[in-house]
Amino acid sequence: MDTVVVASPRVPNAEDLYIDTPEALAALASRLADAPWLAIDTEFLREKTYRARLCLIQLAAPGIVACVDPLALPDIDALRPILCNKGITKILHAAHQDLEILYQLWGEIPMPVFDTQIAAALLGQGEQIGYGRLVAEAIDVTLDKGHARTDWSQRPLDPAQIHYAADDVRYLGELYAQQHTALSARGRLSWLGDDFRRLGDPDTYTTDPEAVWHRLKGVHHLQGVQLSIAQSLAAWRERQAQVADRPRRWILADEPLIDIARRPPASRDMLQRIRGLPDAVVGRHGDTLLRLVAEARERPESEWPILADRLVLSPEQEALADLLMATLRLEARRQDIAPAMLATRRELEHLASGKTDLPVMQGWRAHVVGHTLRAVIEGQLTVRMHDGQASLMPTSDEG
Template sequence: MTIESGSLRVTDEIRFIDTAEGLAAFCGEIAGAQWIALDTEFVREKTYYPRLCLVQVATPDALACIDPIALPDLGPLAALLHDPAVTKVVHAAHQDMEILLQSTGRVPTPVFDTQVAVSLLGHGDQIGYARMVQIYLDLELDKGHTRTDWSQRPLETAQLRYAADDVRHLARVYPMILKDLEEKGRLDWLSEDFAAISEESRYLPDPDNAWRRIKGQKYLKGAQLAVLQALAAWRERQAMEKDLPKRWILSDDVLTELSQRSPTDLASLAKVRGLEDKTLQRHGETLLALVREARSLPASAWPARPGPSRGIGPEHEELVDVAMGLLRHQARINDISPAAIATRKDLEALFREEPDCALLQGWRARIAGRVILDWYLGRLRLQVRDERMALDRDGS
């Protein structure tokens, strides 16, 4: 069975909404909800920007799959997503926030990310939705439609049921997570993390820093990095303008090769392995100009790759090793995965006194950051009692 255009009911529980009237009616029905469970389905294999194909919304009493492809706009839903009185409950929010910013012009707020929350409850670092549902509901989710092309119409009933499960169970799990957080006294610990999720700057393209995401950059140095920065920024803007995958403009391997060779004419440019003839014809002169301009920059203008931990010498490495033990100790007594709190790089950032160190922010500072800092400053002394690490304040 497939869902035909104009249908409003998939099952007695799930609605499929593909008309403006249906969307307005549904959003009006749930407008008084304190929270909604939210998920999206999209495709981006052939585009730069993700194409929103389905929005799933659930409350304790209603569930709908909304078809943005059929709808002229998402106005009523956007109003709900941006209503400060309605919490948007998501799991692993980043991609959902990115595409909803693109589709509605703003990032939904406020947001509650269950992936972040369950890490604070000791269920591991960055666990998937299916694992979370298994923990809380003892259910094994169907994975039969993970490769669905959500842009194809009509959608089958089984596909919509699969998509609906992403919010159906989320709406059941969310109150359980709130209860667990409240019982542990951690309900307010996540406010900074959740506020950061709604920061628009996290989801906007940054062409000038696109070079940092290219694996081959680790083999480059000096002026070669300047060339890579210029070429990667050009590729990013081309992909954005044409709405094409970046690899369709130039592959990462070609960018790295161009940066290493820094060709000066079309003949040498044509020898770069992987550079297609059509790209050479259309953009050859542009690429050469970008290389020349980047090579002419003074050394002070070359981009700096994050190098070895600045200020972390052998003596500091020993301190980081001890701090890792402190981190594991604090994680154990708080029943949280150490990886959910901090990484070794975070600890190194603490010893470098970086002001934006994650370990000194929000709940991470409360659980471990301040303890490690107090030990480093001599306010805490490590002891061993009953064959376990113990901490004495002020040496007492």
């Protein structure tokens, strides 16, 4: 993967700029235009809205650390040409939510990106290591945690809050340089490609209302026409939440939605008996809910959604999955990679059941552990204990 490594990435002594006027934003954009890399973080609220509300965007580049206040500005569009400049590497930690917010704001995803959390997993520093811990381990700096519960929508922000927010980007450049060097030395830099491309795919941040029923709590207890009803209700709720910009649960919580699907009401009286369904929801949306239920029940059976079959393993396959999990952990430890970057338990269960079209058996994962897993399945390798330590050994060496 093509990225730019900088010689002097740390900016701890840079002044923390607070940008709250169009003039200051234009000046900042001018200074950032030729940056070789740009560290990004955001502060947002989502408790009362469907979409995250951007409250602050922190930026760092060589010699610059700035907190831009979108609540004080008409817009932050002056930053778009810089953040979306494909010649500037954007560095983030746990980038998904930050990129989602920017995609919703501009309809464009800042690329290319480098996610220090994903990179840390490939360097054996944990599957989802937090930024503060990573900074402490890699740079030996302990970050202040005093403002972790700040309501970032409240104004004014005091200097301590601004400094705290600025710290979230202050050390990303140095982390990036360290990780880039370490991954290059181990021949792992290209392994980041798939994950980073996924971060740059608009589908990653796009929700299909017709597909959200899969995520309903309790949906696996439904069957047949009940699933058709659940799909219709969930799709309606999603669209309502999007239009109103309110959390899904404020429109209709999962529990009563599932109960409506399980015991389809045919009248308002029956609807009012649904446990956990507020009278206000019945009053506001009762007729719509009854119509959706009736339409879903009339849908041809061929159009009903189908739950993916639950994987049921035989005792022998369960034992094989355990052996594969042990193998994966041994290889992950040996190669200093977070096990979850290689495969999940669920994926190994599918492998034990005979399925092979899996990520762990493809690309770099196949070279790191997939071929070894196949050797275990084929009986060529096994896990043995010696002096309290587990290790992989050829089966020909047994006995």
